[in-house]
Amino acid sequence: MREQFRTCPRTGLIFHRPAENLIKANAVAAVVFLLVGGFLGLLVVLTRWQAVHLLGPDTFYQALTGHGVITLLVWIIFFEIALLYFCASTLLRSRLATPRLGWLAFGLMMIGAAMTAIAILQGGSSVMMTSYVPMPAAPQFYLGLIIFAVGALIGCFIFLGTLVIARAERTYEGSIPLVTFGALTACIIAIFTIASGAVILVPTFLWSVGYISQIDPLMYRVIWWAMGHSSQQINVAAHISVWYAIAAIVFGARPMSERVSRMAFLLYIFFLQLASAHHILVDPGVGTEWKLFNTSYAMYLAVLASMIHGLTVPGAIEVSQREKGLNNGLFEWLRKAPWGNPVFSGMFISLVGFGFLGGITGVIMGTEQLNLIIHNTMYVPGHFHPTVAVGTTLAFMAISYYLVPALFQRELVLPTLAKWQPYLFGIGTSLMGLFQMGAGTLGVSRRHWDMAFAGSPFSFEYGGTAHMMMGLAGFFGVISSIGAAAFIIIMVGTILFGKRVSEKSEYTTKRPARLPRAEPAPDHSNIGVAGFVAPGTFILALVFLATFVVYFFLNFGYLSSVWPMS
Amino acid sequence: MSAILPPSERIWWKQPIDRAEGTWVAIALVWCLIMFFMMPYWHVYGKQNYKGEAYRTTPAAFSVKVEEMVQNHTVRHVTDRNIPVVRPPAGSDVYLLARLWDWYPALELRKGETYRLHMSSMDWQHGFSLQPLNINMQILPGYETVITITPDSSGEFTIVCNEYCGILHHQMLGKIYVVD
Ligand code: HEM
Ligand SMILES: [Cu+2]
Ligand SMILES: [Cu+2]
Numbered sequence: 001m002r003e004q005f006r007t008c009p010r011t012g013l014i015f016h017r018p019a020e021n022l023i024k025a026n027a028v029a030a031v032v033f034l035l036v037g038g039f040l041g042l043l044v045v046l047t048r049w050q051a052v053h054l055l056g057p058d059t060f061y062q063a064l065t066g067h068g069v070i071t072l073l074v075w076i077i078f079f080e081i082a083l084l085y086f087c088a089s090t091l092l093r094s095r096l097a098t099p100r101l102g103w104l105a106f107g108l109m110m111i112g113a114a115m116t117a118i119a120i121l122q123g124g125s126s127v128m129m130t131s132y133v134p135m136p137a138a139p140q141f142y143l144g145l146i147i148f149a150v151g152a153l154i155g156c157f158i159f160l161g162t163l164v165i166a167r168a169e170r171t172y173e174g175s176i177p178l179v180t181f182g183a184l185t186a187c188i189i190a191i192f193t194i195a196s197g198a199v200i201l202v203p204t205f206l207w208s209v210g211y212i213s214q215i216d217p218l219m220y221r222v223i224w225w226a227m228g229h230s231s232q233q234i235n236v237a238a239h240i241s242v243w244y245a246i247a248a249i250v251f252g253a254r255p256m257s258e259r260v261s262r263m264a265f266l267l268y269i270f271f272l273q274l275a276s277a278h279h280i281l282v283d284p285g286v287g288t289e290w291k292l293f294n295t296s297y298a299m300y301l302a303v304l305a306s307m308i309h310g311l312t313v314p315g316a317i318e319v320s321q322r323e324k325g326l327n328n329g330l331f332e333w334l335r336k337a338p339w340g341n342p343v344f345s346g347m348f349i350s351l352v353g354f355g356f357l358g359g360i361t362g363v364i365m366g367t368e369q370l371n372l373i374i375h376n377t378m379y380v381p382g383h384f385h386p387t388v389a390v391g392t393t394l395a396f397m398a399i400s401y402y403l404v405p406a407l408f409q410r411e412l413v414l415p416t417l418a419k420w421q422p423y424l425f426g427i428g429t430s431l432m433g434l435f436q437m438g439a440g441t442l443g444v445s446r447r448h449w450d451m452a453f454a455g456s457p458f459s460f461e462y463g464g465t466a467h468m469m470m471g472l473a474g475f476f477g478v479i480s481s482i483g484a485a486a487f488i489i490i491m492v493g494t495i496l497f498g499k500r501v502s503e504k505s506e507y508t509t510k511r512p513a514r515l516p517r518a519e520p521a522p523d524h525s526n527i528g529v530a531g532f533v534a535p536g537t538f539i540l541a542l543v544f545l546a547t548f549v550v551y552f553f554l555n556f557g558y559l560s561s562v563w564p565m566s
Numbered sequence: 567m568s569a570i571l572p573p574s575e576r577i578w579w580k581q582p583i584d585r586a587e588g589t590w591v592a593i594a595l596v597w598c599l600i601m602f603f604m605m606p607y608w609h610v611y612g613k614q615n616y617k618g619e620a621y622r623t624t625p626a627a628f629s630v631k632v633e634e635m636v637q638n639h640t641v642r643h644v645t646d647r648n649i650p651v652v653r654p655p656a657g658s659d660v661y662l663l664a665r666l667w668d669w670y671p672a673l674e675l676r677k678g679e680t681y682r683l684h685m686s687s688m689d690w691q692h693g694f695s696l697q698p699l700n701i702n703m704q705i706l707p708g709y710e711t712v713i714t715i716t717p718d719s720s721g722e723f724t725i726v727c728n729e730y731c732g733i734l735h736h737q738m739l740g741k742i743y744v745v746d
Binding site (some may be wrong): 017036042057058061128132134135150160173174175177178179180216217218221239246247248249253255256257258259260262280281282283285286287288291292296300301303304307308311312315316333343363365369370371373374375376377440441442443445446447448449450453454455456457458459460462463515516517518519520521530531532533534535537538541545548550552554560562563565566 | 567569570571572573574575576578579580581582583584585589590591593594596597598599601602604605606608609612613615616617618619620622639645646647649656671678684688689690691693695697698699700701702703704705706707708709710711712715716718719721725726728729730731732733734735736737738739740741
């Protein structure tokens, strides 16, 4: 038998060599694509900043299509595949199932991503990532996405196969850890997502080469969003798993209760992937009952799950800090948290930004009637940058600070820049999102080259405030881009030039010891306030709820001020 | 480190729930239900709803109806492109067509009157975004969206296209004039 496993001297993680190589390859591909996608984001935001108005209309729509596809699909999914392998093989100390197929998956994803990217670059496919029919893109635009998805699907099955192996070979005691459970949630949703994607993209590809004469635009939207939105739920499940992992890694935190956290993931599996209707609330020909049930993920049960994770992740950190003696008052545990450690600061900004900005606004937009005053405005990018860029992307950045040195056995370069990077990217992107929302509330459209409407027979002027909002979004977009660039510089620098870690870490043929259960929780009667073990988190959660309630009804106030309609 | 380790209790689903967690789950559940019931509530008591009324149509059939309305009710023309302004009778069916890259025709409505506004696209998808009110609807080819509106403010309103529809998407404006 060949030498297979090594133990990382710093982190104690046990890497199976083929899994390690695949994790490295997927993570590096992800970072390279983030570079491209982030750069396009900078061009886009500098064009929407009306005073700068950088690109012409053709290059703007081309860059926007590229930005959406490359960040949202390519960067995130490559990273997620790396995470899936990590959560199954590394966390469970198991060998990875079928590494050869892992390389096939990687190859297909690279080919697919490149094919779509080239189609966009050639100019005939500036159709936005949603590629709404009947606006046509080049056939290879769709084909690339399909090939990419096939690769990702293989990755999902390798993850499942690895879970089966780990169980059969008894590499761990008891049940799989919570983080792996979360990854399993992401994987199940991913399989559903890719199936929906196939149902819509395969016919669209055939249509683009002329085998199908017509695709119904409404049907396209319903099915496309069954893919498009569920893929966001993969992201949510994945980045929440990362939050739990970071809480465990940095603080040694244990979930407040396994039962609640796992139930919340189960709610995701049952209800989250349901949702696609919130993208078609103001579309013709969709029934009201279906809209209500679907847009609310069955009465908001999946939102409930997110609100649960939003409490239990910081709650777990609080309990662990209090156990260590930071038990004074409500917030000593938070004040004395390691704010200079990018693994923690990135995760915490991700959590707050995702909850307060991304989460609340997502539910607002998905409320059937409120969508009338939001659909397709800048409010939409204002919502999803806090979710996918602050929530998912920043969480992935945070865990990279932990994983990349362990994988490549090198010291992190530029530690001071690393300390600031999560703040630059997290706060820059959050504020960009906030001002985009402001502009959207004032009616500015998304995906729109010119808010001054040059060349139109009619004229219309947005107020000065709307222009100011877009300018501020532009400014903070630049900050956010600097933050993204800093991340890429640190990661590439570490991989290429980082100092080799001094401790030796050899591959051995010995199977790793079985992964033990966690220690049982100690008695908590001596920590916390008034019978609450995590009172600070509870107060923060109540602040969150109050913000949510006020903002929800405020929006109904706006709605009631527009023309009556039915 | 237990989130990355197997749970300590063999039967994790019987673990007792902490007080903070239990209370929060209960509060959050109540709020979720309130948000959910706000939607049917607004359908009954709110004034701004789109009930999803829509019909299948074709570009040809729809443009016939638009032309008929333009022939019968045009009151003037505006802009250097001579875009007709149509003043349909109060309470009537009004047709608005979206195409690359304009909204046709311009409309003149009376404040406080109710109209049934029919919209459809001749080609690709478009977005009806009425500014500065900020009312937004998706317009699809092959589907005729019908929405009953009662303008309760007067003045000049602009229809911005807010679904990306190609290179001159930014020039796609239309007008609704509301007179007292
Ligand atoms: C690097 C900093 C970033 C900047 C400055 C930026 C800026 C922007 C801007 C200005 C828009 C266009 C709004 C419009 O006109 O409709 C946009 C769209 C978008 N962004 Fe970003 N963004 C950044 C990072 C990200 C990241 C990390 C992600 C995802 C992981 C992301 C996902 C998207 C998506 C999906 C769209 C929508 C594209 C479409 O409408 O088809 N962005 N971004
Ligand atoms: Cu349009
Ligand atoms: Cu348009």
